[in-house]
Amino acid sequence: MAGGETEMEVEATSVRQIFRHLQERFPNIKSHMVDDISVAIDGSVFQDAWLKKVTENSEVYLLPRIGGG
Amino acid sequence: MDNSMDVGYSADDKELKFVGKRTNRPDGVDKVTGRARFGADARLPGMLYGKILRSPHAHARIISIDTSKAQMLSGVKAVVTRDDFEDRDSEFVPAGEMMVNYRDMVRNIMAREKVLYDGHAVAAVAATSITIAKQALKLIDVTYEVLPHVIDVVEAMAPGAPLLHDDLFTDGVEPKPTKPSNVAKRLEFNMGDIASGFAGADEILEKTFDTKPVHQGYIEPHSCLASFSENGSAELWCSTQGQYLVRAHCSKLVGMEISKLRVTPSEIGGGFGGKTVVFIEPVALALSKKTYRPVKITMTRDEVFRSSGPTSGGNVRVKIGITKDGKIMACEAELKYQAGAFQGSSVQPGCMCAFAPYDVANVNVIGWDVLSNRPKVAAYRAPGAPVSEYAVECVIDELAERIGMDPVDFRLKNAAKEGTQTAYGPKFGPIGFVEVLEATKALDHYKIPLGPNQGRGIGSGFWFNIGGETCVNLNVNEDGTLTLITGSPDIGGSRASMCNMAAEELGIDVGLINPIIADTSVLGFNFLSAGSRTTFACGLATIEAARNAIENMRKRVAQLWDIPLDAVVWEDGAARPASSNAGVFEPMTLPEIAKIAPKTGGPIAGHAEINAQGAGPGFGTHMVDVEVDKETGHVKVLRYTVIQDAGKAIHPSFVEGQYQGGAVQCIGWALNEEYVYGEDGRLQNSGFLDYRIPLASDLPMIDTKIVEVPNPNHPYGVRGVGETPIIPGLAAMSNAISNALGLRMTELPMSPPKVLKAIKEAGV
Amino acid sequence: MAKQHVTTTVNNDEFEFLCEPKASMLDVLRDELNLTGSKEGCATGDCGACSVVMDGRLVCSCLILGVEMEGKSIETIEGMADGEKLHPLQQQFLDHAALQCGICTPGVLVAAKALLEKNPDPTEIEVRYWLAGNLCRCTGYDKIIRAVMDAAKEMRAS
Numbered sequence: 001m002a003g004g005e006t007e008m009e010v011e012a013t014s015v016r017q018i019f020r021h022l023q024e025r026f027p028n029i030k031s032h033m034v035d036d037i038s039v040a041i042d043g044s045v046f047q048d049a050w051l052k053k054v055t056e057n058s059e060v061y062l063l064p065r066i067g068g069g
Numbered sequence: 070m071d072n073s074m075d076v077g078y079s080a081d082d083k084e085l086k087f088v089g090k091r092t093n094r095p096d097g098v099d100k101v102t103g104r105a106r107f108g109a110d111a112r113l114p115g116m117l118y119g120k121i122l123r124s125p126h127a128h129a130r131i132i133s134i135d136t137s138k139a140q141m142l143s144g145v146k147a148v149v150t151r152d153d154f155e156d157r158d159s160e161f162v163p164a165g166e167m168m169v170n171y172r173d174m175v176r177n178i179m180a181r182e183k184v185l186y187d188g189h190a191v192a193a194v195a196a197t198s199i200t201i202a203k204q205a206l207k208l209i210d211v212t213y214e215v216l217p218h219v220i221d222v223v224e225a226m227a228p229g230a231p232l233l234h235d236d237l238f239t240d241g242v243e244p245k246p247t248k249p250s251n252v253a254k255r256l257e258f259n260m261g262d263i264a265s266g267f268a269g270a271d272e273i274l275e276k277t278f279d280t281k282p283v284h285q286g287y288i289e290p291h292s293c294l295a296s297f298s299e300n301g302s303a304e305l306w307c308s309t310q311g312q313y314l315v316r317a318h319c320s321k322l323v324g325m326e327i328s329k330l331r332v333t334p335s336e337i338g339g340g341f342g343g344k345t346v347v348f349i350e351p352v353a354l355a356l357s358k359k360t361y362r363p364v365k366i367t368m369t370r371d372e373v374f375r376s377s378g379p380t381s382g383g384n385v386r387v388k389i390g391i392t393k394d395g396k397i398m399a400c401e402a403e404l405k406y407q408a409g410a411f412q413g414s415s416v417q418p419g420c421m422c423a424f425a426p427y428d429v430a431n432v433n434v435i436g437w438d439v440l441s442n443r444p445k446v447a448a449y450r451a452p453g454a455p456v457s458e459y460a461v462e463c464v465i466d467e468l469a470e471r472i473g474m475d476p477v478d479f480r481l482k483n484a485a486k487e488g489t490q491t492a493y494g495p496k497f498g499p500i501g502f503v504e505v506l507e508a509t510k511a512l513d514h515y516k517i518p519l520g521p522n523q524g525r526g527i528g529s530g531f532w533f534n535i536g537g538e539t540c541v542n543l544n545v546n547e548d549g550t551l552t553l554i555t556g557s558p559d560i561g562g563s564r565a566s567m568c569n570m571a572a573e574e575l576g577i578d579v580g581l582i583n584p585i586i587a588d589t590s591v592l593g594f595n596f597l598s599a600g601s602r603t604t605f606a607c608g609l610a611t612i613e614a615a616r617n618a619i620e621n622m623r624k625r626v627a628q629l630w631d632i633p634l635d636a637v638v639w640e641d642g643a644a645r646p647a648s649s650n651a652g653v654f655e656p657m658t659l660p661e662i663a664k665i666a667p668k669t670g671g672p673i674a675g676h677a678e679i680n681a682q683g684a685g686p687g688f689g690t691h692m693v694d695v696e697v698d699k700e701t702g703h704v705k706v707l708r709y710t711v712i713q714d715a716g717k718a719i720h721p722s723f724v725e726g727q728y729q730g731g732a733v734q735c736i737g738w739a740l741n742e743e744y745v746y747g748e749d750g751r752l753q754n755s756g757f758l759d760y761r762i763p764l765a766s767d768l769p770m771i772d773t774k775i776v777e778v779p780n781p782n783h784p785y786g787v788r789g790v791g792e793t794p795i796i797p798g799l800a801a802m803s804n805a806i807s808n809a810l811g812l813r814m815t816e817l818p819m820s821p822p823k824v825l826k827a828i829k830e831a832g833v
Numbered sequence: 834m835a836k837q838h839v840t841t842t843v844n845n846d847e848f849e850f851l852c853e854p855k856a857s858m859l860d861v862l863r864d865e866l867n868l869t870g871s872k873e874g875c876a877t878g879d880c881g882a883c884s885v886v887m888d889g890r891l892v893c894s895c896l897i898l899g900v901e902m903e904g905k906s907i908e909t910i911e912g913m914a915d916g917e918k919l920h921p922l923q924q925q926f927l928d929h930a931a932l933q934c935g936i937c938t939p940g941v942l943v944a945a946k947a948l949l950e951k952n953p954d955p956t957e958i959e960v961r962y963w964l965a966g967n968l969c970r971c972t973g974y975d976k977i978i979r980a981v982m983d984a985a986k987e988m989r990a991s
Binding site: 091093094096097098100101102103104105106107109110112200285286287288289290336337338339341367369370560561562722723725726729730732733734756757758762763764765766768770771 | 853855863864868869870871872873874875876877879880882909910911913914919923926927929930932933934935936937938939942958960961962964965967968969970971972973974975976977978979
């Protein structure tokens with residue numbers, strides 16, 4: 001989806017802003033971004049956390065949504 | 070957390086009065102007297118009985134459905150088929166935090182073009198008695214064009230396999246396929262460089278394992294009672310793990326606004342993930358909508374096995390390379406999971422969990438989501454992980470043995486810790502795998518000598534655990550008692566834990582709090598009781614609601630005393646001046662504040678509406694001793710210990726209960742349980758006689774050791790515990806039998822005929 | 834076939850009703866007499882959730898026809914407590930947390946009570962085999978067995 005790119009730097013102060021930047025750079029990812037994934041910020045996993053703040057050197061991972069049974 | 074309250078774990082040594090104690094279970098008396106009402110225990114005046122006609126074929130095109138004779142039978146008030154449900158577009162949409170494809174769901178609850186499994190719903194009737202309803206089903210004429218079927222996952226992937234959907238193209242392969250197949254998706258997780266990892270390994274082992282589909286095995290069949298009103302709103306009583314999800318799905322499938330559907334969860338007689346989806350509920354609503362009379366549908370045990378959501382069987386290939394002193398250098402796995410009739414198996418979490426407990430630089434995991442003519446799978450506790458971690462833990466054990474290293478030491482040497490990079494993305498925060506393994510080593514169990522044909526096995530596992538949307542109300546009643554209103558069904562004693570936490574926060578006796586699990590009209594959205602989230606997320610919200618109530622009470626008292634808010638503190642169930650500087654005031658207890666609430670502004674309550682984040686992963690290890698009877702192939706479980714990190718056991722009895730229950734499900738999955746299909750693709754063992762779950766007489770006591778490495782994102786350090794217990798036992802059992810016999814079986818279940826066959830083939 | 838007139842005693846209360854010939858005792862208890870404490874887990878006598886005592890004998894009520902209740906004395910879970918005073922088994926189950934979801938609990942309690950009336954001092958193995966007809970999926974049986982052994986001890990002492 002991201003044309004093979006797996007690591008990149010983005011300017012943003014919140015998860016929502018990160019998503020917006022990535023959506024702009026990779027138009028194909030649009031709907032997946034919004035609904036289908038979780039975000040790990042410096043180790044802690046967040047699901048549905050658009051407003052979560054990220055700081056200057058935060059390491060952010062996008063990962064599949066986790067569920068349970 | 071982004072709200073203003075500080076909900077982090079505080080490690081102060083204040084002695085806890087209720088958290089961590091074995092307090093009374095509020096719903097206990099009703100459950101030991103038979104008073105508690107489960108799904109099938111409801112009735113309404115004018116109630117009709119619904120029955121569902123199900124496909125006798127594993128795979129067939131529906132040519133026609135003729136319900137005319139059934140409709141004419143005296144006592145039949147309504148009949149529904151695919152024509153009564155509006156078709157949906159194929160797209161994954163969020164339905165309260167889950168990604169759902171409603172086109173698949175509408176077909177699963179009532180077949181449209183084809184029937185895709187033995188037991189697939191085709192039509193339904195509502196009649197004045199069960200007898201008449203059953204007679205009516207016999208009068209429905211369905212013409213089928215029977216098609217070839219496929220069950221096994223490897224067979225379903227092969228080119229030329231019978232095709233379930235001609236519009237399903239494998240996602241995740243390049244170039245995009247032009248021909249449809251049964252393979253819905255290919256996933257890949259990659260980290261480091263496995264080629265160089267294996268190149269640096271002294272010992273490499275590659276093995277393939279096969280597991281059969283199993284059922285969650287809850288003793289209470291699905292049951293619901295739907296009642297539609299002429300004003301377009303409806304009420305639904307059902308046995309479910311998540312009434313808000315039932316509301317979301319049913320309102321969509323039946324075509325109504327969410328606010329018009331009120332779903333009340335009954336007490337639930339087991340779910341384990343199998344009651345996180347809808348089967349009969351939209352059908353009952355559709356029947357009720359046609360008659361404006363209540364319609365009750367209860368699945369028979371046969372229907373539960375055939376037509377609910379048993380898990381995937383899987384085929385898992387694992388390859389691990391280690392150095393001669395026990396360092397894991399590279400890990401590779403390929404997982405093939407059955408999704409059933411529609412896409413969406415748990416292969417993704419299966420891939421993510423596979424090697425996650427270990428600190429490995431080079432990992433490659435590929436997963437395949439494969440359709441076959443079986444019911445669409447639903448979750449079974451930690452969905453996906455038991456099968457993948459079974460394969461991994463067996464290979465790890467054999468490698469440890471090859472280099473002569475103790476299996477616990479081997480795992481300790483490679484254990485993930487805080488800061489370990491996982492193959493699925495993030496680094497771990499604080500976790501307790503090392504502590505669990507050290508506790509395992511220290512067990513007396515580990516020192517007990519073994520006799521002939523006896524073997525000891527261990528296995529480890531981990532689950533992410535989740536948080537999610539949660540709303541809680543805490544109402545302070547006029548007499549100083551409290552009503553705690555939560556929205557996640559109590560599957561195993563969680564409401565007692567909520568009361569413990571609320572009482573601890575408020576500084577009052579836990580007996581003063583009455584917990585209620587509310588229907589969907591009372592609270593905002595609550596995610597379901599699954600994902601090991603209830604004690605964590607609902608607990609977090611309960612604590613926030615308690616703190617909110619405390620703040621409101623402090624405000625009232627501050628106004629009464631005419632001093633600033635921050636001059637009033639809450640301690641031991643009362644509002645007190647913060648210091649002598651604030652003034653001389655007699656503390657006001659909660660009941661005193663409650664009594665004068667009308668005079669100080671009105672009723673007092675605390676609220677929380679959150680999306681709980683920061684769930685902490687839970688690690689566990691199981692140790693089991695078995696004895697194998699080489700003449701009968703029977704495996705006797707001699708001793709079993711579960712060691713697992715709970716973060717903080719809010720109510721130890723219920724934490725132990727989760728450990729023990731999960732362990733016994735592992736035993737069943739490992740030794741006896743499997744779906745047996747005939748040549749015709751029909752399920753042959755759809756009852757408890759032949760689908761053999763463990764009995765009391767099969768088992769020893771299940772010992773437990775609760776390890777507590779606090780989760781920093783919860784005030785009491787809670788980690789979910791419900792799911793991890795289903796993971797380590799499959800490998801532990803396999804490793805134990807391996808050690809007892811001196812040979813490795815690579816398929817589950819290891820039932821007596823299969824054990825005998827393995828013994829014979831190996832000549833031991 | 835016409836309904837049959839049945840008179841029976843359940844938990845010391847007399848009942849009189851018209852019974853569908855094909856109805857099971859479990860159907861009658863739950864739907865006719867509104868005693869929903871006995872549960873249907875399988876309707877084929879495999880799970881024990883419907884356990885009751887009929888004329889002193891432990892049976893699966895799903896395997897007995899409703900018409901067979903005629904003239905008999907039935908004991909269900911609803912008759913186990915004495916008003917507010919729980920039976921020692923019921924109290925031990927609560928103290929031991931021998932139930933999680935609670936669906937199997939009525940059947941297990943009725944079966945355990947029948948055991949202790951027959952054998953007031955059973956060994957662990959004897960308890961396990963007596964309860965082999967009661968399936969539980971939540972607890973792994975550990976706390977159930979402990980609760981029954983402790984109730985037996987308590988009942989022997991009194």
